[in-house]
Amino acid sequence: xxxxxxxxxxxxxxxxxxxxxxxxxxxxxxxxxxxxxxxxxxxxxxxxxxxxxxxxxxxxxxxxxxxxxxxxxxxxxxxxxxxxxxxxxxxxxxxxxxxxxxxxxxxxxxxxxxxxxxxxxxxxxxxxxxxxxxxxxxxxxxxxxxxxxxxxxxxxxxxxxxx
Amino acid sequence: xxxxxxxxxxxxxxxxxxxxxxxxxxxxxxxxxxxxxxxxxxxxxxxxxxxxxxxxxxxxxxxxxxxxxxxxxxxxxxxxxxxxxxxxxxxxxxxxxxxxxxxxxxxxxxxxxxxxxxxxxxxxxxxxxxxxxxxxxxxxxxxxxxxxxxxxxxxxxxxxxxx
DNA sequence: GTTGAAGTTAAAGTGAACTTGAGCGCAAGG
DNA sequence: CCTTGCGCTCAAGTTCACTTTAACTTCAAC
Numbered sequence: 001x002x003x004x005x006x007x008x009x010x011x012x013x014x015x016x017x018x019x020x021x022x023x024x025x026x027x028x029x030x031x032x033x034x035x036x037x038x039x040x041x042x043x044x045x046x047x048x049x050x051x052x053x054x055x056x057x058x059x060x061x062x063x064x065x066x067x068x069x070x071x072x073x074x075x076x077x078x079x080x081x082x083x084x085x086x087x088x089x090x091x092x093x094x095x096x097x098x099x100x101x102x103x104x105x106x107x108x109x110x111x112x113x114x115x116x117x118x119x120x121x122x123x124x125x126x127x128x129x130x131x132x133x134x135x136x137x138x139x140x141x142x143x144x145x146x147x148x149x150x151x152x153x154x155x156x157x158x159x160x161x162x163x
Numbered sequence: 164x165x166x167x168x169x170x171x172x173x174x175x176x177x178x179x180x181x182x183x184x185x186x187x188x189x190x191x192x193x194x195x196x197x198x199x200x201x202x203x204x205x206x207x208x209x210x211x212x213x214x215x216x217x218x219x220x221x222x223x224x225x226x227x228x229x230x231x232x233x234x235x236x237x238x239x240x241x242x243x244x245x246x247x248x249x250x251x252x253x254x255x256x257x258x259x260x261x262x263x264x265x266x267x268x269x270x271x272x273x274x275x276x277x278x279x280x281x282x283x284x285x286x287x288x289x290x291x292x293x294x295x296x297x298x299x300x301x302x303x304x305x306x307x308x309x310x311x312x313x314x315x316x317x318x319x320x321x322x323x324x325x326x
Numbered sequence: 327g328t329t330g331a332a333g334t335t336a337a338a339g340t341g342a343a344c345t346t347g348a349g350c351g352c353a354a355g356g
Numbered sequence: 357c358c359t360t361g362c363g364c365t366c367a368a369g370t371t372c373a374c375t376t377t378a379a380c381t382t383c384a385a386c
Contacts, residue, residue, distance in 0.1 A: 009363065020363080021345055039352060041363055065343070097271040101264055108260045172333065183333085184375055192373095202382060204333055228373070
């Protein structure tokens with residue numbers, strides 16, 4: 001690998017649109033790799049741009065860093081990834097998007113029938129029903145999957161209420 | 164208001180499904196109100212249940228506390244809100260959901276045409292294009308609205324890159 | 327009267343995905 | 357040579373929507 005072909009941090013930030021801090025973070029998380037110059041500066045191979053593109057796209061679809069890491073891990077490490085490789089690992093995104101769309105449709109459905117009637121009752125209204133507390137637990141389709149719930153870091157499971 | 168009609172914290176947690184800490188938080192944020200007993204315990208009017216229902220539903224749609232506060236602020240404060248009031252303030256949620264659905268459809272479309280071809284190019288691929296850096300800023304439909312972008316607290320605007 | 331459950335406060339903690347800041351070294355251009 | 361700016365590391369800060377903890381007080385039942 002001719003050092004001529006390696007990119008500086010500045011080049012990567014301007015070509016990828018990511019901040020330098022984000023790029024360092026991705027490196028620290030093992031999503032991308034960097035060589036070092038003799039004086040310790042990062043030097044990137046061109047393929048990081050493609051990886052960064054994938055990272056942005058995946059993150060737009062809602063994947064976490066953890067998930068992105070594991071998807072990137074499926075790339076071949078003995079050769080340069082080709083179209084088919086990228087295609088393979090992003091294939092099931094369509095399914096995830098379909099699920100998200102379906103969830104929103106369900107929510108809208110509930111909105112029409114429930115708020116449309118002005119009830120918003122905690123007891124009978126599935127829309128505002130906590131789902132675990134009043135209804136049977138885990139029964140029936142959740143209105144929203146976790147990926148679309150505004151991710152409250154500390155609210156890992158549904159609120160269990162006071163013991 | 165007969166104190167007989169007021170509810171204790173325990174009653175509200177079990178009827179609403181929210182944890183006591185969440186209820187105190189909502190009170191501190193001004194989303195709900197509480198009276199106090201002579202010894203300092205909270206006493207809630209029945210209408211908080213309806214408000215809490217609204218809060219859960221709104222939060223499922225993806226509204227922030229800030230937005231919920233302002234929506235609740237539109238309720239009449241001189242009389243008990245009625246069906247029409249609740250209906251009015253939740254009316255445009257359907258539109259928001261439609262926008263979210265449309266955004267996901269666009270994303271899926273992009274996925275089909277862009278990742279389908281294996282390109283993922285930072286230059287030509289709208290799917291992974293940062294949108295502000297490479298493309299004209301603010302032009303064209305965003306693939307994802309802010310409500311569906313995984314909300315990175317510190318990333319308020321799109322990354323501006325290195326000056 | 328004693329006990330345990332339920333309530334109170336204020337302050338600190340949580341998690342993700344980064345950003346910001348302090349305090350450095352190094353590089354390139356005039 | 358000197359400045360300007362890019363780059364480095366490591367630690368700490370940020371946001372949101374709560375939860376958890378510590379240290380009490382009060383209520384209800386026995």
